[in-house]
Amino acid sequence: MDFDSIDWLGILGKVLLAILILVVTLILAKVAKWAIAKLISKVPALQHKDASGATLGSSVGQIVSLLIWLLGLVALLELFGLNQVLEPLQGLLGGFVAFLPRLVGAILVFFIGWKLAGVARDLTVSGLSAVGLDRRVAGWTGKGEAAHQGQHPQSQHPQAQHPQAQHPQAQQQFQQGQFHDQQQVQGQHQPQQHSGQSSVSSSGPTGIIAGIVFGIIVILIAVAALQILGIAALYEPATQMLSTITTALPSIISAVALLALGVVAANFIGKILQSVLAGTGLDRAAAKAGLPEERKASDILTLIVKIAIVLFFAIMATQLLNFPQVTELLNEVLVLGGNVLFGAAIVVAGVVIASLLKKVLGNGLTGKIVSVATIVLFVAMGLKFMGLADSIINMAFGALVIGGAAAAALAFGLGGRETAARTLAKIEAGVEAEQAKEAANPPVKGFDAPETTAPRIDQPFDAGNQPPFDQGQQPPFDGGQSY
DSSP states (O other): OOGGGSOHHHHHHHHHHHHHHHHHHHHHHHHHHHHHHHHHHTOGGGOOBOTTSOBHHHHHHHHHHHHHHHHHHHHHHHHHTOHHHHHHHHHHHHHHHHHHHHHHHHHHHHHHHHHHHHHHHHHHHHHHHHHTHHHHHHHHTTOHHHHHHTSOGGGGOHHHHOGGGGSHHHHHHHHHHHHHHHHHHHHHHHHHHHHTOTTOOTTSHHHHHHHHHHHHHHHHHHHHHHHHHTOHHHHHHHHHHHHHHHHHHHHHHHHHHHHHHHHHHHHHHHHHHHHHHHHTTHHHHHHHHTOOTTSOHHHHHHHHHHHHHHHHHHHHHHHHHTOHHHHHHHHHHHHHHHHHHHHHHHHHHHHHHHHHHHHHHOSSHHHHHHHHHHHHHHHHHHHHHHTSOHHHHHHHHHHHHHHHHHHHHHHHHHTTHHHHHHHHHHHHHHHHHHHHHHHHSOOOHHHHOTTOOOOOSSSOOOSTTSOOOOTTSOOOOOTTOOO
16 A cells, blocks of 8 residues: 555545534534524423423524534535435535525515514404403393492402401501502503403303404415415315315304394393293292292293204304204204193193192092193103103003002992992892882872873863773863862
């Protein structure tokens, strides 16, 4: 081996250059990792941690650092002329570099869209809060009074609110501590009041509408970001979903508005109906009939009417959404609910009638039997009208009647033999006495026999032509004789 032919100076230069590349790569990787982590940590929306506790900024910085190391290694391999190892890495790096602008653009578009969606949500909340939508909806749905009563629960107990005020020595300390607490609370809630969202509930109408607006904008921006990436397997289904949502959005908004109108109408009609029913004295009549005082008949009927109205509007809303299966299901529920309500009304009427009959007949055995029989009859009628297995109801009712008759017969025959014997003896004695009475008093011929001769008005009466009569027989009537 000829060492003189080796270019030691060139090799030394390549080694020094490789060391320089490694040092520069290390410095760039460290700086990029720190800068990206610091930049991402400045964004509040991106301050998230994974299961290991690493932040999003550190994870992204680590990825960028590895990419810089990959570029440095490619440069190092190219310096030493290792083409067999360099070609796969160059292909991988070239594809990633070509994809990197689209990735950065998609991330940038999604980030900007996310911020715009947040701004739109805040604007929606501010606008609806200025209009007072939550308060108006609470008044329409009948929840405004309950919310107003629940705002100051401590005002009813002034002593419990300030227990230290009862002691003159501790009053000054209590006031000082309360002042400091108020300052701390105001300092804690000051940024929330600045955002304008602290007084808005996410479960209220304002929060729901703002969330819908935010979700729609985020979906639109996400589809646009996927299109920038150019991955057809991702953005084509998302585009179809977005098209479907856009097509169905007017129907969804109309259905929601119609359902909300139904809820408002149900509460409005319910208030009027409740006042009318309460004015007619229905609650007093129901209380006299045995209904508990805590359950008013007007409240029960009003609730039933409200449910029926909301269900009717829900059927109309499903028709707007073009969901035939849901519409058919709600129609069946409405029909079945009507049958059940009418059957329950029959049962309630039976209970009321049974109570009235029991009051009329008294608390004796007869009153109890009539009351129970009335309730059983009306329950059978109500269940039959509900359509709950007519054959079973008929069979049960027939078995109850037959069983009751058989039980009465067995009780009379087995447990009351002596009573049955006396009853049969009385019946037989009565029949014999009737027969003896008929034998002792035979019928009179003049009145019972149809062939007795009686004077006729159109013929003159001839006493000489009449046959003689016995002493026990009445003489014939003489029209010319006067008494």
